[in-house]
Amino acid sequence: MDFQLSEEEEAFRNEVRGFLDDNLPESHERTPDFLTNWSKQIRERRWVGFSWPKDVGGGGGSIMEQVILKDEMAQRKAPSLGSCFMGLAWVGPAIIQYGTEAQKQKYVPDILDGKYQWCTGYSEPDSGSDLASLKCKCERDGDDYVVNGQKIWTSIAMWSKMMILLVRTDQASESKHDGITCLLVPMDTKGIDVRPIKNMSGGEMFAEVFFDNVRVPVENRLGEEGEGWKVTISALASERSSIAEVHGLIRKIDEVKNLARGTIRAGRVMSEDPGIRRRIAQAETKIEAMRLNGMRFLTKQLKGEPLGSETSINKLHRADLEVGLGELALEILGSSATLMEGSEPTVDGGAWAKYSLNWPEVVIGGGTPNIQKNIISERMLGLPKD
Numbered sequence: 001m002d003f004q005l006s007e008e009e010e011a012f013r014n015e016v017r018g019f020l021d022d023n024l025p026e027s028h029e030r031t032p033d034f035l036t037n038w039s040k041q042i043r044e045r046r047w048v049g050f051s052w053p054k055d056v057g058g059g060g061g062s063i064m065e066q067v068i069l070k071d072e073m074a075q076r077k078a079p080s081l082g083s084c085f086m087g088l089a090w091v092g093p094a095i096i097q098y099g100t101e102a103q104k105q106k107y108v109p110d111i112l113d114g115k116y117q118w119c120t121g122y123s124e125p126d127s128g129s130d131l132a133s134l135k136c137k138c139e140r141d142g143d144d145y146v147v148n149g150q151k152i153w154t155s156i157a158m159w160s161k162m163m164i165l166l167v168r169t170d171q172a173s174e175s176k177h178d179g180i181t182c183l184l185v186p187m188d189t190k191g192i193d194v195r196p197i198k199n200m201s202g203g204e205m206f207a208e209v210f211f212d213n214v215r216v217p218v219e220n221r222l223g224e225e226g227e228g229w230k231v232t233i234s235a236l237a238s239e240r241s242s243i244a245e246v247h248g249l250i251r252k253i254d255e256v257k258n259l260a261r262g263t264i265r266a267g268r269v270m271s272e273d274p275g276i277r278r279r280i281a282q283a284e285t286k287i288e289a290m291r292l293n294g295m296r297f298l299t300k301q302l303k304g305e306p307l308g309s310e311t312s313i314n315k316l317h318r319a320d321l322e323v324g325l326g327e328l329a330l331e332i333l334g335s336s337a338t339l340m341e342g343s344e345p346t347v348d349g350g351a352w353a354k355y356s357l358n359w360p361e362v363v364i365g366g367g368t369p370n371i372q373k374n375i376i377s378e379r380m381l382g383l384p385k386d
């Protein structure tokens with residue numbers, strides 16, 4: 001691992017810092033107009049999808065420059081680079097790797113511009129961890145595929161214009177991994193029925209999606225027929241590597257620290273409580289370990305080695321940390337932690353209670369801890385198969 005920046009990288013960091021000095025106001029001064037203008041400026045600089053190839057609209061930047069850009073932005077709490085989360089995290093990379101020229105031109109610029117949202121139709125009622133057992137049926141009929149079946153837990157399906165969908169095109173394949181195909185599906189196609197699911201914090205951010213004779217043109221297939229598993233594996237590695245980022249956690253621990261500084265219980269400021277201080281220090285140490293682990297992945301990437309199972313390590317740590325930080329915040333708050341949004345008087349509008357109830361998103365979404373542990377033990381430690 002070499003932490004020294006080259007001259008060019010140092011110059012790029014100064015460019016980003018200069019841009020932030022000139023264009024980023026304090027958080028409370030960020031109006032909707034500022035955000036519109038900000039999105040335009042960072043897109044013009046090609047900082048959205050900065051490491052994607054220039055010919056599809058990316059910045060053609062190196063992986064190291066991408067890291068510098070994200071680090072500087074995170075340290076200054078700048079708005080995110082782009083607004084199409086799934087598009088930027090894994091749909092775009094999958095299209096760049098497996099898409100036809102027409103697909104790249106059609107979808108990638110819109111992802112970079114954040115014109116609309118993508119959702120991910122992988123999980124089914126009986127196929128989550130064992131995703132390759134999926135059954136959603138797809139048959140060829142002329143120039144179309146016809147899809148029948150169901151997906152579940154599809155995040156933001158109700159607000160998405162497009163879905164990256166996994167279907168089974170070969171019902172009789174010898175291996176369950178064969179016979180899976182990946183399709184890019186407009187959500188307004190006839191026969192798609194989206195039914196939101198309420199989660200335990202009261203929000204509706206995912207849905208069941210039903211397919212009843214949904215016709216998808218063959219030109220919307222991503223990769224070859226029967227090769228959907230290969231497309232998915234690379235997309236999931238992108239998901240885990242993006243989930244692994246520590247910037248959000250650093251922000252979160254800062255918020256917990258502020259909460260502790262501003263909360264007085266039994267006459268004591270909670271940030272002076274030795275137990276709370278120890279827990280905060282433990283969390284910060286873990287976050288630093290995650291950051292260094294991230295540097296190891298980065299070193300591999302810089303050497304041109306493919307990212308594989310290693311990303312599961314930080315996925316696992318992040319899940320553990322987010323649950324721990326939620327519990328810590330509730331302990332700091334004491335009995336007022338039980339008040340949800342809308343109750344009087346909540347602390348921070350009930351945001352901490354809501355955060356704590358949202359743990360399934362980071363713990364289960366993208367693969368459960370048990371599955372991450374299986375991946376690490378089998379593929380990295382060489383232990384016997386599950």
Ligand SMILES: Cc1cc2nc3c(=O)[nH]c(=O)nc-3n(C[C@H](O)[C@H](O)[C@H](O)COP(=O)(O)OP(=O)(O)OC[C@H]3O[C@@H](n4cnc5c(N)ncnc54)[C@H](O)[C@@H]3O)c2cc1C
Nearest residue numbers: 120121122123128129153154155360361364365366368370
């Ligand atoms: C907030 C949220 C958002 C999501 N968003 C999406 C989305 O946008 N698109 C999408 O397709 N899916 C999404 N999911 C679904 C998610 O990927 C699945 O829930 C997850 O993969 C687990 O699958 P499952 O729910 O079927 O649980 P199961 O696979 O049935 O697992 C149940 C339990 O058994 C354990 N288990 C299963 N197999 C093994 C094994 N081999 N060894 C040891 N333990 C095992 C699991 O760890 C878990 O504890 C989302 C989930 C959540 C919670």
